[in-house]
């Protein structure tokens with residue numbers, strides 16, 4: 491019998507699933523038997539997975555099923571989720587499971603279920619009325635979620651794919667930051683830029699995301715200035731994506747997440763004042779593809795807020811999407827600002843004039 495020696499070729503019958511499972515750190519610790527899970531219906535699908543609603547011990551859950559070719563993404567998301575510290579504004583992680591099919595094993599991440607879908611879905615639903623109270627509530631919850639990532643000890647986490655699609659909202663209208671599969675800590679290398687997987691997120695990518703020059707020295711200065719010690723997959727995971735060394739990656743830090751938060755502010759503000767959702771950058775008809783979008787944001791172009799936007803909110807938005815990461819506020823500063831602006835809004839005279847700006851159906 492001919493022996494096939496090419497490593498790229500394998501007979502599916504010979505895949506040792508047990509070995510794969512054992513190679514995933516802490517899998518057994520977090521494993522939930524598939525028999526305990528009841529599947530209810532399909533919720534949606536992303537670029538990496540299919541998502542189902544299910545039940546575990548009668549409690550509603552979301553089951554994110556990764557196809558076998560997405561094993562690396564599964565490992566990344568699993569690594570991130572097990573290292574999250576509990577926060578009401580981060581999606582709660584319950585465990586992992588395996589769906590067994592003949593010659594095929596799909597790995598699943600089990601999380602809490604968010605019945606109102608994503609913040610994006612809420613903003614695009616014209617039947618939902620959004621006013622300034624929701625603006626303050628959602629913005630505060632998102633920034634508190636980010637703060638718990640950025641302040642994680644001993645190693646902080648940068649999400650790096652903060653978009654309104656990745657903010658899920660539960661029955662009680664609480665925002666939960668989710669989808670950590672893109673939280674590769676060296677994500678913005680060429681592989682990421684060229685990937686179709688994340689094409690929805692370009693409008694949320696900070697301008698420094700498209701830097702490719704080797705700027706190790708800058709990285710050091712930047713990290714010193716920001717007291718950053720961000721968890722890096724290159725040191726904490728065996729993921730293949732980490733092999734592209736951080737030496738050629740731009741200095742992406744918590745301030746990249748703040749930029750993305752600023753773009754979510756734009757989405758909320760324009761939805762509240764205009765009464766309908768506008769995609770960030772969609773006003774610029776000359777921008778036809780993601781490359782042009784990245785180039786334009788690198789050249790300082792930003793989605794423009796409605797003319798009537800209250801000035802303190804506009805000021806905070808502009809700071810968050812500042813060209814220089816160093817000028818962008820930290821989560822603590824955003825929280826302080828939001829609290830001050832909200833107190834100002836609650837003064838009856840201000841409230842009356844700001845509420846007049848909200849377009850009601």
Ligand SMILES: Nc1ncnc2c1ncn2[C@@H]1O[C@H](COP(=O)(O)OP(=O)(O)OP(=O)(O)O)[C@@H](O)[C@H]1O
Pocket residue numbers: 533534535536537538539541552554581601602603604605607608655656658668669671672687688
């Ligand atoms: N916990 C949850 N509760 C309710 N719906 C969820 C939950 N998790 C995911 N979904 C739904 O499934 C969709 C896809 O999930 P998710 O964004 O995690 O997939 P993905 O493949 O990682 O996405 P992307 O294409 O951004 O990489 C979400 O937009 C949402 O509609």
